[in-house]
Amino acid sequence: MHKTIARVSRRDYMKHTAAVVTAFTFVPSRLVFSYEANEKVNIAVIAVGGRGGANLNGVSGENIVALCDVDRRPLESAAKRFPSAHTYTDYRRLLDEEKTLDAVVVSTPDHMHAPICLRAMKQGLHCYCEKPLTRTVEEAHQMAKVAKEKNLSTHMGTPGRGSADTVRIVEIIRSGAIGDVTEVHYWTDRPIWPQGFDRPEGQDQVPSYLDWENWIGCAPLRPYKEKWPENHAVYQLPPRQLHSGWVYHPFVWRGWWDFGTGALGDIAPHMWHSAFWGVDLDAPESVDVVDVSGPVTEMFPSWSILRFNFPAKGNRPPVKLYWYDGGKTPPADLLGVKEVPTGGSLIVGTKGAIGVGHKSASDFPDVPQSLRRYGDMYSEWIGGIKNGNPDQPSCPFSYAGPLTEAYLLGNIALKLGRTIQWDAKARKITNVAEANQWLAPAYRAGWEG
Structure with a gap:
């Protein structure tokens, strides 16, 4: 009880200070933030290698109270930078033992x-979560729900929605300059890790620096395997995809169904904002598998093409959103170019299009600015904590949750290899009963959220 009272008191103080300064001095919000910047937020950073290292750098100006990683190599490196921080390999111990936390990354x-x-x-901590927000549809729904209930400052780790380019494209779309949007195309060169293979047989000795039990976490337990067997087909991949032949850790977990979300989950959180936000999309009514390299067994396919069908909304017509990965792209004649770049977007309206081979944001100088411009994603998230404003971050869970639900339905279609029909109100897939088992995970005992 003492833990909760102390935390609420501190946050209420910070929020009250902001309100008093604003009410009596009428200074801009950015000056209020500068005034409060002397009050540091107590943060625990959970996973400090790879993107975790970048995110640790992003919040390093705050008070780093605790560090956690299942791999002792990045954990020890981070601990040297923040010697006063407590270190853990199990996030559950961290959340149980750290009594002064305000937030987690x-x-x-x-x-x-x-x-x-x-x-x-649920403990009242503000959250910065790396993209994608979750691995499953229902988890994304719950993340947005709990963040709202607790009135927390949250951010999904992408600068995409808050970038000046994205905001400008959204303004152009909303202005009607390209008419009613009816079709969207996004494509990427991901995956840059192995996909499309079966699980290798056998197991290897778990290295002393790795806590494999905690790495597996909520997923079904499986043997540790360091590298693919010699002469395996995976070694025919280019070096940028092979990553020294690792099977799971580090980085290459992205291609495994139990641990990652494939190319779609890696890049859609960065790319989809122009349409999802600009056209005011929400849940697709169906997702079609247009083409795919092969079935999803334990890994995602090496490439895929999907079509997300969004229903009409208000005066807006239906929208078809096409997704391409693994080197697949829209036809060159659709884009009006001879060579299609390895990644890009095209948003097609009834009066024109914006994207590769068509107009760019600079071709619409007469469209007025109508939306807020964001600072960097870390400072906006921290500002949301200090100002008591959950809407300040550029990609809060209230937005990232529905976005994540939408694109993750594509992974279920890939898992089935066929069209799925989604009833957003009932929150179920209506045409293939077995598909509903993949909406939410079955956590191992002791690893529930």
């Missing part, structure tokens, strides 16, 4: 995002 593999963040938010 979570950069683990995708499957652990929701278990950690949900537990932290």
